[in-house]
Amino acid sequence: MAIEFQQENHIFTIQTENTTYQMKVDGFGFLLHLYYGRSVTGNMDYLLTYCDRGFSGIPYDAEGDRTYSLDVLPQEYPLAGMGDFRSAALAVRNGDGSLCCDLRYKGHEIKKGKYGLKGLPAVYAEEEEADTLEILLEDPVSGMQVRLLYGVLEKEDIITRSAVIHNGGKEEAVVERAASACLDFVTGEYDLISFYGRHAMERSLQRREIGYGSTSVGSSRGTSSHQHNPAVILAEKNTGEEWGSCYGMMFVYSGSFGCEVQKDQFGQTRIWMGLERDFLHYPLEPGASLVVPETVLCFSDQGFGELSHRFHRCVRNHICRGRYSRQVRPVLLNSWEASYFDFTGETICGLAKEAAELGIDMVVMDDGWFGKRDDDNSGLGDWQVNEEKLGCTLGKLIESVNSLGVSFGIWIEPEMVSEDSDLYRAHPDWALQVPGRKPVLSRNQLVLDFSREEVRNHIFERICRVLDQGNVEYVKWDMNRSITDVYSAETVPGKVAYEYVLGVYDFLEKLTARYPALLIEGCSGGGGRFDAGMLYYTPQIWCSDNTDAADRVRIQYGTSFFYPVSAVGSHVSAVPNHQTGRILSLETRGVVAMAGTFGYELDPGKLDERERAQIKRLNGRYRKYAELIQGGDYYRLSDPFQDAYGAWELVSEDAGQALVSAVMLEIHGNMTVNYVKLKGLKRDALYENMEDGKCYSGAALMEAGLPLPVETGEYRAYQMEFREKGK
Numbered sequence: 001m002a003i004e005f006q007q008e009n010h011i012f013t014i015q016t017e018n019t020t021y022q023m024k025v026d027g028f029g030f031l032l033h034l035y036y037g038r039s040v041t042g043n044m045d046y047l048l049t050y051c052d053r054g055f056s057g058i059p060y061d062a063e064g065d066r067t068y069s070l071d072v073l074p075q076e077y078p079l080a081g082m083g084d085f086r087s088a089a090l091a092v093r094n095g096d097g098s099l100c101c102d103l104r105y106k107g108h109e110i111k112k113g114k115y116g117l118k119g120l121p122a123v124y125a126e127e128e129e130a131d132t133l134e135i136l137l138e139d140p141v142s143g144m145q146v147r148l149l150y151g152v153l154e155k156e157d158i159i160t161r162s163a164v165i166h167n168g169g170k171e172e173a174v175v176e177r178a179a180s181a182c183l184d185f186v187t188g189e190y191d192l193i194s195f196y197g198r199h200a201m202e203r204s205l206q207r208r209e210i211g212y213g214s215t216s217v218g219s220s221r222g223t224s225s226h227q228h229n230p231a232v233i234l235a236e237k238n239t240g241e242e243w244g245s246c247y248g249m250m251f252v253y254s255g256s257f258g259c260e261v262q263k264d265q266f267g268q269t270r271i272w273m274g275l276e277r278d279f280l281h282y283p284l285e286p287g288a289s290l291v292v293p294e295t296v297l298c299f300s301d302q303g304f305g306e307l308s309h310r311f312h313r314c315v316r317n318h319i320c321r322g323r324y325s326r327q328v329r330p331v332l333l334n335s336w337e338a339s340y341f342d343f344t345g346e347t348i349c350g351l352a353k354e355a356a357e358l359g360i361d362m363v364v365m366d367d368g369w370f371g372k373r374d375d376d377n378s379g380l381g382d383w384q385v386n387e388e389k390l391g392c393t394l395g396k397l398i399e400s401v402n403s404l405g406v407s408f409g410i411w412i413e414p415e416m417v418s419e420d421s422d423l424y425r426a427h428p429d430w431a432l433q434v435p436g437r438k439p440v441l442s443r444n445q446l447v448l449d450f451s452r453e454e455v456r457n458h459i460f461e462r463i464c465r466v467l468d469q470g471n472v473e474y475v476k477w478d479m480n481r482s483i484t485d486v487y488s489a490e491t492v493p494g495k496v497a498y499e500y501v502l503g504v505y506d507f508l509e510k511l512t513a514r515y516p517a518l519l520i521e522g523c524s525g526g527g528g529r530f531d532a533g534m535l536y537y538t539p540q541i542w543c544s545d546n547t548d549a550a551d552r553v554r555i556q557y558g559t560s561f562f563y564p565v566s567a568v569g570s571h572v573s574a575v576p577n578h579q580t581g582r583i584l585s586l587e588t589r590g591v592v593a594m595a596g597t598f599g600y601e602l603d604p605g606k607l608d609e610r611e612r613a614q615i616k617r618l619n620g621r622y623r624k625y626a627e628l629i630q631g632g633d634y635y636r637l638s639d640p641f642q643d644a645y646g647a648w649e650l651v652s653e654d655a656g657q658a659l660v661s662a663v664m665l666e667i668h669g670n671m672t673v674n675y676v677k678l679k680g681l682k683r684d685a686l687y688e689n690m691e692d693g694k695c696y697s698g699a700a701l702m703e704a705g706l707p708l709p710v711e712t713g714e715y716r717a718y719q720m721e722f723r724e725k726g727k
């Protein structure tokens with residue numbers, strides 16, 4: 001068992017393969033955090049220090065002991081109103097208006113297997129792969145109870161945390177802050193690494209020093225957002241790709257979130273991750289509970305590279321589900337950048353013919369096939385096939401596509417309604433809006449009230465009617481605006497934003513249950529909802545609406561810190577690129593899209609013979625490496641925000657095969673030579689470059705690297721396969 005409780009001194013110890021996590025119930029019943037980091041043995045309560053700290057609050061039962069204050073002690077789940085003036089993990093407004101919650105230890109349970117969360121996605125594991133610790137805390141005055149949940153995947157070095165807040169009292173209370181995980185460090189200097197961005201430029205890496213005061217990232221957009229990803233790293237000062245200590249925190253949730261790091265007066269650091277910080281106001285009636293979405297924790301003492309490997313394995317094997325989670329995905333041709341709203345059934349069949357000729361597996365009919373939808377101003381919510389536009393029924397169209405040996409996929413945006421739609425005209429109260437006010441528009445659409453079951457049921461039934469018309473093998477689930485006017489005609493104010501996200505999950509759960517063979521790709525204006533919550537239902541997510549390969553090198557670099565290649569929707573698009581106007585070679589576009597699920601977003605009919613031949617070769621190459629790409633260990637070989645090139649590598653589990661990809665991002669006169677150092681190889685083995693037959697030792701490739709060719713022209717790409725000799 002990875003979890004142990006020492007009865008004599010009330011210490012909980014969680015041991016994973018390489019890490020230790022320890023906490024203690026102290027004499028007053030407070031749950032104190034002792035340690036999280038590289039494996040240690042013994043009790044770490046010697047780290048707690050007790051000094052006279054003037055101006056730090058003392059719990060009444062400490063009887064004026066000036067050396068005891070929650071303002072100083074490291075805690076598992078710090079509370080607002082208990083004399084700890086640092087940022088709290090939980091803030092509860094009681095029925096009498098007071099902001100206070102005094103949680104003390106009541107009991108605990110240690111179980112085999114990993115806990116699940118009602119209505120929410122969470123890490124899953126086989127019974128023998130995981131253990132669960134549940135610690136029950138209670139406020140004796142208000143009756144508020146919190147069940148802290150710890151899931152331990154020992155072999156994976158993963159610890160998950162969640163909290164169930166239950167009102168066991170007699171009066172309604174309001175939850176104003178709710179984190180699922182909080183880490184207190186009594187010592188150390190840290191940097192926060194977070195992933196910021198904007199639409200079409202998601203997940204750029206920012207590294208900043210944690211100074212005194214607070215640093216926070218989050219989203220109040222109703223989605224996890226393009227602007228900040230709900231996954232951060234707290235790193236010791238000198239941590240790099242292969243060395244140093246770092247902690248990753250990944251939120252398994254797709255709505256608004258908060259994450260705050262604080263360095264206190266004594267130089268101690270606290271970080272928490274949870275529900276949105278600024279506007280949370282969740283009412284809890286007596287007997288009601290709030291489940292705080294899970295945070296996945298991981299520690300690495302071998303830098304960001306190892307941290308990423310652990311998160312990749314966790315996402316691939318313990319978050320993504322269904323038949324496609326570990327299976328090679330089809331190569332897609334998506335109609336969006338090929339024809340936008342301007343297509344007919346013939347256009348789609350034309351794309352399918354091209355797909356068949358070029359060796360592409362599937363054609364996806366993107367936005368514009370339903371209701372009155374020839375631009376993005378109308379029609380959302382009216383999920384009836386526009387047979388007039390297609391020139392046939394959906395069933396016929398799918399048959400024609402399938403008869404060419406090509407599979408068929410379709411785009412939907414279930415959470416939305418256009419003002420100009422039959423659905424909105426019939427049910428204006430099904431959209432989130434504040435009575436008496438004009439709603440805030442975005443892309444001329446409103447957000448459906450997915451907190452309401454009847455609204456979800458209606459859309460579910462309509463979408464199923466569409467999917468049942470033929471052999472639909474893929475769905476792109478889009479969500480193209482941030483949520484405002486968070487007010488429901490039925491759901492209690494304060495609960496709407498959270499219940500909305502649970503509604504989305506409920507819908508997705510039903511959809512995946514009804515169509516277990518369906519591959520669903522998530523999307524929100526590209527990567528606006530790229531999070532582990534969505535990955536529980538959709539094993540891949542369209543990474544960005546920016547398909548420019550040069551920008552994608554950076555976007556995919558930032559994405560790679562937490563999310564595996566198998567999750568990253570990435571396509572080759574036309575040139576000049578529709579987002580940037582940049583013209584890059586097909587080789588470069590292909591190499592970059594191969595760091596994802598691979599596909600196309602263009603009209604092959606507009607390409608010349610030479611380009612078509614090259615697409616066939618790219619498809620052949622992708623298929624040859626598909627398993628390695630989707631299942632291999634991913635290594636970042638450069639920092640494309642700093643270096644003149646972007647480079648990455650995929651290595652097979654036995655380290656016998658490696659695929660290295662590089663894209664030059666800069667070119668100058670009399671260009672300097674760039675050396676790419678490989679990673680993850682066996683030092684003593686001999687590796688052959690499969691293109692030119694040259695052999696190198698693993699150590700040479702890793703210590704000295706390989707010179708990239710010096711060639712003129714911007715954004716050249718290189719891809720090299722190495723195989724261990726004799727394998």
Ligand code: GLA
Nearest residue numbers: 336366367523524525526545
């Ligand atoms: C979003 C998606 C695009 C495309 C359009 C359709 O922007 O990210 O890929 O599907 O919607 O409207």
